[in-house]
Amino acid sequence: MAQRPLDVLHNSLESSVLVGLKGGKEYRGTLKGYDVHMNVVLQNADELKDDTAVRRLGVIIIRGDNIVFISP
Amino acid sequence: MAQRPLDVLHNSLESSVLVGLKGGKEYRGTLKGYDVHMNVVLQNADELKDDTAVRRLGVIIIRGDNIVFISP
Amino acid sequence: MAQRPLDVLHNSLESSVLVGLKGGKEYRGTLKGYDVHMNVVLQNADELKDDTAVRRLGVIIIRGDNIVFISP
Amino acid sequence: MAQRPLDVLHNSLESSVLVGLKGGKEYRGTLKGYDVHMNVVLQNADELKDDTAVRRLGVIIIRGDNIVFISP
Amino acid sequence: MAQRPLDVLHNSLESSVLVGLKGGKEYRGTLKGYDVHMNVVLQNADELKDDTAVRRLGVIIIRGDNIVFISP
Amino acid sequence: MAQRPLDVLHNSLESSVLVGLKGGKEYRGTLKGYDVHMNVVLQNADELKDDTAVRRLGVIIIRGDNIVFISP
Amino acid sequence: MAQRPLDVLHNSLESSVLVGLKGGKEYRGTLKGYDVHMNVVLQNADELKDDTAVRRLGVIIIRGDNIVFISP
Structure with a gap:
């Protein structure tokens, strides 16, 4: 599975990420945490x-x- | 996973939070409780x-x- | 988790509650029962x-x- | 949990019920059976x-x- | 639970059934099989x-x- | 359950199938594989x-x- | 089940893939990883x-x- 999605997320902690939502809204901020549900x-x-x-x-x-x- | 989402929620108990819903409605109030389903x-x-x-x-x-x- | 959502629901039994649904419909009535799926x-x-x-x-x-x- | 939803459903067997669906359609008929998924x-x-x-x-x-x- | 939904489905095997879908499309045909997900x-x-x-x-x-x- | 859906799918391997999606798009191609989620x-x-x-x-x-x- | 969907995905690692989303957006890029939720x-x-x-x-x-x- 190579670079698993949650690993990529983990490596992005403390970095700026762009998050795109259903409906088109987007958020940009520093990733401080996550869980298995993303x-x-x-x-x-x-x-x-x-x-x-x-x-x-x-x-x-x-x-x-x-x-x-x-x-990320 | 650093600051897990539910931990951040827990630390917001008794504080004012803004809650955004699908469809665009938003609610603001004092967070009194939550569960694992958010x-x-x-x-x-x-x-x-x-x-x-x-x-x-x-x-x-x-x-x-x-x-x-x-x-929060 | 302080006042858990289902506890608040439990304490509202036999009281009048307002229930808002997806799509905007609302119902008001006396809460007679509930289950874990809400x-x-x-x-x-x-x-x-x-x-x-x-x-x-x-x-x-x-x-x-x-x-x-x-x-409630 | 007082009158649990499935108990109320059970007590409505053989009676006429109104069933409202997402999108607004409604059906009326005699309830002959149900399961845990409603x-x-x-x-x-x-x-x-x-x-x-x-x-x-x-x-x-x-x-x-x-x-x-x-x-019911 | 009286006539459980899956029992009614089972009893309809080899009969003509009308199937209504989300969005309004309907299909009519002879029911040849089903599973627990319907x-x-x-x-x-x-x-x-x-x-x-x-x-x-x-x-x-x-x-x-x-x-x-x-x-059915 | 007679001809279970996944059995019918299995019997269609290597055959041409028409796949209809939510929203109305359709795909036609040779079925090469599937899993339990369809x-x-x-x-x-x-x-x-x-x-x-x-x-x-x-x-x-x-x-x-x-x-x-x-x-199929 | 022949060529299972996740196997096909696995064999596409490091290759260019086209990903179509609900709502019609599409993304093209090199597949670096995946998990069981796709x-x-x-x-x-x-x-x-x-x-x-x-x-x-x-x-x-x-x-x-x-x-x-x-x-792929």
């Missing part, structure tokens, strides 16, 4: 619309089942 | 539309599978 | 539209997976 | 639109995961 | 639109999680 | 629109939870 | 619209439950 914790999280920050959310827990992709 | 209990909960309180709901149980994000 | 039983249940009763349903079993929130 | 069997089932029978289906098995509510 | 196998299956056959599919496996109802 | 592998797969091939995809893995029907 | 890791991933790259994402983890198909 629920993630971001710090200094911005909500993006067309690559532009539209809202600063600070710390945010995103439920995995809304996530389409995570890009 | 079902949460809020107190003094307001339903928000565009950051404005449109309805006061008091105590509210929100089912986790509708939740997109929780921001 | 399936609930309401008595003297009214279907609401914009806070107005549009249909009286009497006893009603609501499946948990349609429920967004329950407000 | 799959139900109705007899003399009518498909309703705005409380009016639009189609007679006779015996019908309805899958639980489409059901929003069951009203 | 996946079904139909033979001489027609795809219906407003009760009219619009396509002959022959043998067809329908996944249970798309099924709203099965009417 | 994930399937097609070879020489064409994406169809109104029964016409609109794209040649070669080998394709289709996730079972998108599949509405498989017709 | 979560995948792509490298040099491009987001495509009508077969044209509209965004370069580099490394990307895609959650399996959004995936419709993977074409």
